[in-house]
Structure formats: C-alpha cells, structure tokens
Amino acid sequence: MTVQEILTAFTRILRDLLLDDSIVLTMxxxxxxxxxxxxxxxxxxIVAVEIEFGVKFKIADIESFxxxxxxxxxxxKMLALE
Amino acid sequence: xxxxxxxxxxxxxxxxxxxxxxxxxxxxxxxxxxAALDNTKSADSLEHLASLAAHRLGFLETVQLDxxxxxxxxxxxxxxxxxxxxxxASSTVDHLLPxxxxxxxxxxxxxxxxxxxxxxxxxDILDPKSSLYLFAPQTILFSLTAREAMAAVPLTxxxxxxxxxxxxxxxxxxxxxxxxxxxCNGVILQQTFVDVTEPLFGSYDRFVPGAPARVVARLxxxxxxxxxxxxxxxxxxxxxxERDGIxxxxxxxxxxxxxxxxxxxxAPQYGEMVTRIxxxxxxxxxxxxxxxxxxxxxxxxxxxxxxxxxVLGEGSAAGEAHLALQRYAKQLKERGVILAVCSKNxxxxxxxxxxxHPEMLLRRSDIAAFVANWDDKAENLKAxxxxxxxxxxxxxxxxxxxxxxxxxxxxxxMVAVPELPADVAQYVRxxxxxxxxxxxxxxxxxxxxxxxxxxxAEREALLGSAQSMEEFLRELKMSVLFGPFTPVDRGRVVQxxxxxxxxxxxxxxxxxxxxxxxxxxxxVLTLQFHLLDRxxxxxxxxxxxxxxxxxxxxxxxxxxxxxxxxVFGRQLEYEAMNIAVEAARRCxxxxxxxxxxxxxxxxxxxxxxxxxxxxxxxxxxPSSGATRWFLDLTDYTMFETHIVRAGAA
Numbered sequence: 001m002t003v004q005e006i007l008t009a010f011t012r013i014l015r016d017l018l019l020d021d022s023i024v025l026t027m028x029x030x031x032x033x034x035x036x037x038x039x040x041x042x043x044x045x046i047v048a049v050e051i052e053f054g055v056k057f058k059i060a061d062i063e064s065f066x067x068x069x070x071x072x073x074x075x076x077k078m079l080a081l082e
Numbered sequence: 083x084x085x086x087x088x089x090x091x092x093x094x095x096x097x098x099x100x101x102x103x104x105x106x107x108x109x110x111x112x113x114x115x116x117a118a119l120d121n122t123k124s125a126d127s128l129e130h131l132a133s134l135a136a137h138r139l140g141f142l143e144t145v146q147l148d149x150x151x152x153x154x155x156x157x158x159x160x161x162x163x164x165x166x167x168x169x170x171a172s173s174t175v176d177h178l179l180p181x182x183x184x185x186x187x188x189x190x191x192x193x194x195x196x197x198x199x200x201x202x203x204x205x206d207i208l209d210p211k212s213s214l215y216l217f218a219p220q221t222i223l224f225s226l227t228a229r230e231a232m233a234a235v236p237l238t239x240x241x242x243x244x245x246x247x248x249x250x251x252x253x254x255x256x257x258x259x260x261x262x263x264x265x266c267n268g269v270i271l272q273q274t275f276v277d278v279t280e281p282l283f284g285s286y287d288r289f290v291p292g293a294p295a296r297v298v299a300r301l302x303x304x305x306x307x308x309x310x311x312x313x314x315x316x317x318x319x320x321x322x323x324e325r326d327g328i329x330x331x332x333x334x335x336x337x338x339x340x341x342x343x344x345x346x347x348x349a350p351q352y353g354e355m356v357t358r359i360x361x362x363x364x365x366x367x368x369x370x371x372x373x374x375x376x377x378x379x380x381x382x383x384x385x386x387x388x389x390x391x392x393v394l395g396e397g398s399a400a401g402e403a404h405l406a407l408q409r410y411a412k413q414l415k416e417r418g419v420i421l422a423v424c425s426k427n428x429x430x431x432x433x434x435x436x437x438x439h440p441e442m443l444l445r446r447s448d449i450a451a452f453v454a455n456w457d458d459k460a461e462n463l464k465a466x467x468x469x470x471x472x473x474x475x476x477x478x479x480x481x482x483x484x485x486x487x488x489x490x491x492x493x494x495x496m497v498a499v500p501e502l503p504a505d506v507a508q509y510v511r512x513x514x515x516x517x518x519x520x521x522x523x524x525x526x527x528x529x530x531x532x533x534x535x536x537x538x539a540e541r542e543a544l545l546g547s548a549q550s551m552e553e554f555l556r557e558l559k560m561s562v563l564f565g566p567f568t569p570v571d572r573g574r575v576v577q578x579x580x581x582x583x584x585x586x587x588x589x590x591x592x593x594x595x596x597x598x599x600x601x602x603x604x605x606v607l608t609l610q611f612h613l614l615d616r617x618x619x620x621x622x623x624x625x626x627x628x629x630x631x632x633x634x635x636x637x638x639x640x641x642x643x644x645x646x647x648x649v650f651g652r653q654l655e656y657e658a659m660n661i662a663v664e665a666a667r668r669c670x671x672x673x674x675x676x677x678x679x680x681x682x683x684x685x686x687x688x689x690x691x692x693x694x695x696x697x698x699x700x701x702x703x704p705s706s707g708a709t710r711w712f713l714d715l716t717d718y719t720m721f722e723t724h725i726v727r728a729g730a731a
Contacts, residue, residue: 016112016142019149040176043339047346048142051099059335 001079003027006072013048017041027069049075099141099347100326102354104500104516106491108137115150124154128162128187133495135187144350148180151187161682162192165360168219168266169195170203170258172226173343181353188354189361200341207261220268223317223356224258227343228275228298237282239292244300252304259314269363269522269593271356272309274320275301276343278332313594315363315522317355319344326351358520364591365581368498368518369472371414372463374481375425375432375454379444380404381506384431395441403506408443410510415448418528419519420535422451422466424479429454450535459486460493470535471647473583473683478518480509523577527621537618538648544617551651552724560652561728563612564661567601567625574622575610578644583683585624585645585655587676587690592642605630607638607665611658613649614728623649624658628666631675638666640676650686656721659694663718674713677703694721 011025018036031037037045046062049055049071055078065071108114111134118130131151139147158164165186169175175197186193196217198206203224206214231251235244255272262270279294287293291300302320309316323331326348333345344352361367376383381393381400393401415421421444425432432454436446446452451466459481467474475496481487487499500516502509521528541558548554567575576594583589592600600606611624624645631637640662645655666674676691678684692698695718696711703710 013142016146017149019146019153021116043336043342044145044177044346047336048145051141051347056335059338062335062339 001076003072003076006075007068009052010049010068010072013052014045017044017048025068027067027072029068030066053079055079098327098330099345100322100330100351102138102350102515103503104512105136105138106487106499106501108134108139108143111137111139111143115146119150119153124156125159127154128156128159132162132187132190135184136495138501139184139350141347141349144181144184144353147184147187151183156192157194159192162190163364163366165191165193165221166217166219167193167195167221167223167356167360168214168217169197169223169225170206170214170262171197171200171224172203172230173337174200174341175225175344177342177346178225178344178349178352181349181351182356183353185350185353185357186360189357189366191357191360191364191366193357193360203258207258207265215265219266221271221360222262222266222268223271223273224255224262225273225343226255226275228277228301231301232279232294232297235292235297237290237292241291244291244297245304248297248301248304251301252308255305256308256312259312263595267593267596268591269359270312270314271317271359272305272314273317274305276319276323276328276332278328278334278337278343315359317352317359319352319355322351322355323348354517358517359522362520362522363580365583367520367581368419368478369476370420370422370450370466370470370478371411371513371519372422372424372466372477372479373411374479374483374486375423375427375435377482377506378404378480378502378509379408379423380435380439384435385427389431389435389439392435392439394439400506401441403509405441405443407506407509407513410513412443412448414519415532416529417519417521417524418531420450420470420472420532421448422470422477423449423453424459424462424466424481425454426456426459427454447536448532450532450539458489460490463490463494463497471584471650478513478516480513482506522580523573525574525577527574527577530619530621534618534620534648537620540617541615555653555724557616558652558724559616560725561614562654562657562661562725563614563728564609564658567597567608567610569598571610571622572597572601575625578622578625578646579642582644582646583681584647584686585643585650585690586681586684587640587643587687588679589681589684590642600627600629603629607662607669609658609662609665611654611661613652613654613725620646620649624654626658626662628662628674636670636672638671638674640674643676653721653723653725655690655694657723657725660720660723661727663713663715663720667715671715673715675699675701676711676713677708678711679705679708681707 007025011023015021015023023034031042053075061074114134118127121127121130135147179195182195183193206212231248234247259270275298277295277298279298281287282293283290287295290296331345331348336342336345373379381404382391384392394404395401411421436442451469453462453466463477464474467477474494478498479490482502490497491499498518500512503512545554548557572594576592576597580591601608607628609626610622613620613623627642628638629641631639678691691711696713699710699712701710
C-alpha cells in the first residue's frame with residue numbers, strides 16, 4: 001500500500017467520522033487543523049483505522065503521534081512486518 | 083482475499099468485532115447517508131436514516147449515522163417512540179451513546195440518552211441538584227465494572243468471606259436502584275459484570291473463591307438474584323462477551339487510554355442489546371415466527387422431490403440442521419411465540435409433510451396459521467397477521483430465498499427478515515442472535531399462549547358453521563372471572579398491559595412496582611378479567627385501572643384499559659364496563675372520565691367509548707391526539723351480553 005493510498009483511506013475515514021466531506025488529510029495535518037477532531041474523535045479515528053486495516057497500534061505510539069504522517073508511517077511499518 | 087495477502091494476515095492480529103449477521107448489508111451506505119441528509123423535510127430524513135439503521139453497521143457506520151441523526155435535532159417525531167435514558171457508569175461510556183441512539187432508530191425509538199462523568203454516578207444519584215435529576219430520565223441504566231467490588235476481596239478469602247464482601251457492594255447497588263426508582267418511573271436496567279480478568283492459577287482458579295474470575299462470577303450470581311427480586315432488568319453483557327469472545331468486547335488499550343470498559347468495536351452490539359430491552363418493555367418485541375418450508379424447515383423441494391425425497395432428520399448432517407431449526411421453533415413456541423407457515427407450495431402436499439413425515443418435529447397443531455399457496459408472500463404475510471389478529475410488524479419472516487426476502491423487505495419494511503446465512507447449519511444461530519423475541523417476563527400465560535391460538539382456530543371454525551354472530555356467541559357459552567389485581571398475578575397484569583398495543587386506551591406502560599403501588603393506593607379501583615368458553619380458557623385477557631380524578635371526588639378516571647386481541651368481538655368490553663360500573667357504584671362513584679390517546683396501533687378502539695355510551699367531555703384532553711370522554715353512572719343501563727359472571731378471579 002502506498003503512502004497516498006493510506007492517506008486517501010484516512011481522509012475517507014475522517015470524513016465519515018466527522019460527516020465533513022471538505023476534509024483533506026496530508027502527511028503534515030495535525031489534529032488541531034481539523035475542526036471537531038477532538039480527543040474523543042481521535043480515539044474513534046484510531047479505532048476505525050484499526051478495524052479497517054486490521055492492525056493494533058501500540059499504546060505508546062498512539063500517545064506520541066504528532067501528525068497524520070506519523071500514523072501513516074506506523075501503518076506502513078506494521079503492514080510491511082507481516 | 084488470499085491467505086498469502088499480507089492484509090489477510092494483519093486482520094488476524096485485530097479481534098473480530100461482534101457482527102450483526104442477521105441484518106442485510108447496505109449497498110451504498112455512504113451515498114445513502116448523504117442522500118438522507120439532503121431531504122428537505124427532516125421527518126423524511128429521519129425515515130431514511132431509520133431504514134439505513136436496519137442494515138448491518140460496523141463501528142464507523144454507526145458513528146456516522148448517529149452524527150446525521152443528531153444533526154436533524156429532532157426530539158420528537160411522528161411514528162417514533164421517545165425515550166429519555168440516563169446511564170450511570172463507573173467507566174467511560176460516551177462512545178456507547180451513538181450506538182444506543184442508532185439501535186433505537188432501528189426499532190423506531192427516538193432515544194435521548196445522557197451519561198454523567200465516569201465514576202461520578204454516586205454523586206449524580208445522591209445529589210438532587212445533579213444533571214441526572216434535571217434530565218428527568220424515564221429509564222436509568224447502571225453500567226458498572228467489577229473492579230471496585232473486586233478490589234475489596236483478598237485472594238485468600240473463603241467463599242463465605244467473598245459473599246460477605248461483595249454482598250456489601252450488591253446492597254449498595256440495591257440502594258441505588260431504589261434511589262433510581264424515585265427519579266424515574268420507567269424500568270431500571272443493570273448491566274452484568276464483564277469478566278476482564280486474567281487466569282491466576284490457571285484451571286485451578288475454579289477452586290479458589292478469591293480468584294479474580296471466581297469473584298466476578300459470584301458477583302454476577304448475586305447481582306442476578308438481587309435484580310430478579312427487585313424487578314430490575316438485565317443487560318447481559320457478560321453472556322455476550324462469552325458468546326463473541328472477550329477480545330471482541332474488551333480492549334485493554336482502550337481501558338488504559340480512556341477507561342473504556344466496553345470496547346468501541348462492540349458498541350453497536352451493546353446498543354442493540356440495550357434497545358432490545360427498551361423495545362420489549364414497550365411491547366415492541368416480535369410475536370410470531372413465520373417459516374418457509376422448502377430448504378428452510380427441510381432440505382429440498384417437496385413438490386419436486388416428494389415426501390420421501392426431502393432432507394430431514396438423522397442420517398444427514400443437513401437433515402439434522404433443518405431438524406435443529408424445527409426444534410428451536412418448537413422451543414420458541416413453548417415460551418409463547420406464535421408459529422406460522424408461509425410457503426409457495428400446494429397446500430395438501432405441504433400439510434402432508436407435517437402429518438406423514440416421520441422425522442417432522444413440528445406438527446400441524448404447532449402452527450397457528452398455515453398458508454401454502456402460489457400467491458405473493460407479502461399478501462400472505464398480511465393475511466397471516468389478520469388471521470392471528472396481530473400487527474404485521476409483529477412478524478419475523480424466515481426464508482432461505484434471497485428474492486423472497488428482498489421482496490418482503492421492500493413491500494413490508496416493518497416485517498423483520500433475517501438475512502439467513504448460506505449454510506443451514508447457521509440458521510438457528512442467526513435467528514437467535516437477532517433477538518427478535520427479547521422478553522422481560524415469562525409467565526404461565528406464555529406457556530399456554532400457543533395452545534390458546536390453536537383453540538382460537540377451533541373458535542374460528544365454530545364461527546364459520548354458526549348461522550349468525552349471535553348464534554356463535556351464544557354457542558361459545560362464555561363466562562368471565564374478574565376481580566382486583568392481586569400480588570400473585572401481578573406479573574401477568576404487567577405483561578398484558580405492556581405488550582398490548584391495539585386495544586389499549588392510553589398506551590401507558592407500567593412497571594411491576596408501579597402496579598403494586600397503584601393497587602394499594604386508596605380510592606384506586608383495579609380490575610382484571612379472565613374469559614372462559616366451551617373450547618378453553620382464554621386466560622387473563624383484560625385489565626382496567628381507575629383512579630380518582632383530580633376533582634370532584636365522586637369521579638373515577640379510566641387511566642388505562644387493555645384487552646387482548648384474542649378476544650375481540652366477544653362482547654367482553656361491554657361486560658367489563660358493566661362490572662366496572664357496578665364496582666364503582668358500590669364505592670359511591672357517580673361518573674367516569676376516560677381518555678382515548680390515539681396511536682398508530684389502537685385505531686381499532688377509536689369508537690370504543692362512544693359505543694359504550696360515553697359522551698365527549700367538555701374538559702380538554704391532556705395531549706394532542708387524545709380525546710376525553712365522560713360517562714354518567716347514575717343513568718347507565720347494563721348492556722346485555724352472552725357472557726355470564728363466573729365470580730371472582
């Protein structure tokens with residue numbers, strides 16, 4: 001899966017979650033850049049990504065993700081490991 | 083996806099969420115959701131969303147659908163039953179609220195749900211100024227973890243010490259239930275304790291009373307005993323987590339991150355379980371299982387393969403699976419679910435299988451309505467509902483044929499149609515998982531219901547042979563037993579009131595405690611009626627609650643009057659009114675007032691009160707859709723009926 005494919009999937013998930021089709025995620029996007037992406041919806045996003053990609057993030061990683069790019073990188077790493 | 087595909091391997095690392103396999107998948111969920119919001123009228127949007135909610139939804143779809151529902155901002159909507167539910171929790175439950183609202187939509191419940199801050203439930207319930215009191219819920223759900231009660235039990239505790247310690251937790255909980263009763267007049271719900279413990283000794287845990295898993299098990303035992311005594315209803319999450327596996331229901335990462343005891347991926351199933359109970363309490367559970375025959379009750383097509391050719395019973399795995407479905411249907415019948423058959427078949431061929439096939443477990447007498455013909459099944463389902471005198475929305479239609487299922491879903495969306503799996507081995511599980519027949523009571527009346535529907539078929543035959551309605555009623559030789567509510571039959575009274583939708587003057591629902599309270603209230607007159615006839619005992623079929631009106635003091639208000647549809651057209655409403663008038667006159671009552679509150683289901687009695695001689699009251703009715711009626715008892719003349727008084731119940 002390419003970085004762009006993962007980003008596209010992330011964008012779709014967050015659009016669905018927040019019911020906001022104007023959202024476009026890039027590697028640099030931070031949570032505070034997106035209206036309504038609060039901590040509750042951050043966990044919801046993580047859960048939805050875990051279900052969609054069939055992965056489990058490490059809890060330490062979830063706390064340290066500073067932008068979308070770090071989540072994409074973590075996914076890429078987990079997919080490559082398998 | 084191939085097993086060599088990396089994504090396949092990854093999927094095994096994450097637990098499988100519980101799946102609502104009985105619901106059909108939505109063809110284009112995202113498109114439908116956005117289209118629903120584009121409706122110009124919010125009521126249309128709501129209908130659209132409710133039909134979407136009847137599909138198989140995962141975690142993300144559930145959150146989306148809820149967001150759309152909340153955007154509509156409808157507190158009340160026509161055709162939807164409003165419920166205000168408060169959750170008192172010792173863990174985070176915010177993520178469960180969307181799932182509860184969405185599962186409510188699936189049952190046409192519009193649920194306003196509120197939760198306090200986690201761990202604050204003691205303060206919330208003890209402080210009359212808390213947001214809980216302000217919210218004025220109709221129903222309160224306790225969602226508690228076992229952690230607190232467990233912490234007080236040392237590993238070395240004996241069985242008696244374990245009981246003593248956790249007994250204190252249960253006592254405290256019971257005091258909260260009592261408090262909750264003061265806050266809301268609806269039902270109190272209690273979630274069972276999920277066992278999230280790890281083995282300590284291994285299999286030997288079972289021998290150690292203080293081992294964590296044993297303590298949780300004991301907590302649940304004592305909880306269930308207490309709930310049964312106190313009339314609290316359970317949400318059995320513990321059982322569900324055993325069914326789906328603890329990893330589907332509990333995710334340690336989510337607990338550590340935000341104190342979520344129920345994993346978010348299990349939220350849709352959790353909402354489903356909560357709303358099943360709310361619906362059951364409101365009389366919205368299904369009542370009748372309608373079964374297809376070919377490739378459903380047996381394998382093969384009896385018209386082509388003949389009686390000897392169908393696959394059923396021992397000797398073939400598939401035959402045993404079809405038999406298992408029959409066995410499950412029979413068990414459902416024993417607990418009071420009505421069975422019906424709807425099949426595209428020659429009627430004689432179909433009936434012959436029930437009579438002559440040695441492996442058939444279901445007999446013709448088990449089936450209350452039997453329709454085998456070549457007509458459209460949607461029309462046949464309507465005919466079955468009419469014959470049984472129940473709503474079409476009380477039917478569950480089980481058919482292996484996807485075309486028939488789609489046809490029914492499209493033309494009769496109120497009928498529940500489980501999406502049967504491809505393998506007959508899974509049929510029973512699919513129907514059981516769907517929880518269509520969720521119950522909140524089990525009474526002796528339930529055990530006899532199937533028998534009563536069969537007897538009703540005999541009455542129909544008698545009606546067919548009678549020259550006139552008068553002759554039929556005379557020939558039935560009916561008698562009525564009546565009296566006030568007593569503690570012994572309170573369960574049946576509560577059940578009858580809460581599940582009756584057609585002959586129900588006000589559709590007010592009551593808990594067992596409310597009935598007990600009302601029965602003891604001075605000035606309140608309660609009446610219950612049992613109808614017997616020459617064919618059998620119809621059981622408890624009608625109840626009436628009369629309360630002193632606000633003023634003057636010699637007037638009683640008929641607060642609620644229900645009658646089972648099984649005895650419509652037997653003149654019982656006239657004899658019941660005769661009895662009520664006599665009882666009231668003895669107490670010096672001069673008049674009755676009564677409200678008829680119209681719903682989508684009780685139109686059958688829209689003319690009840692005028693037919694009984696009531697006149698429209700000049701008082702204003704308490705709500706829109708309601709009419710208020712008045713009856714002067716001083717010039718009431720008794721109606722002549724064919725029902726004789728058999729004495730007190």
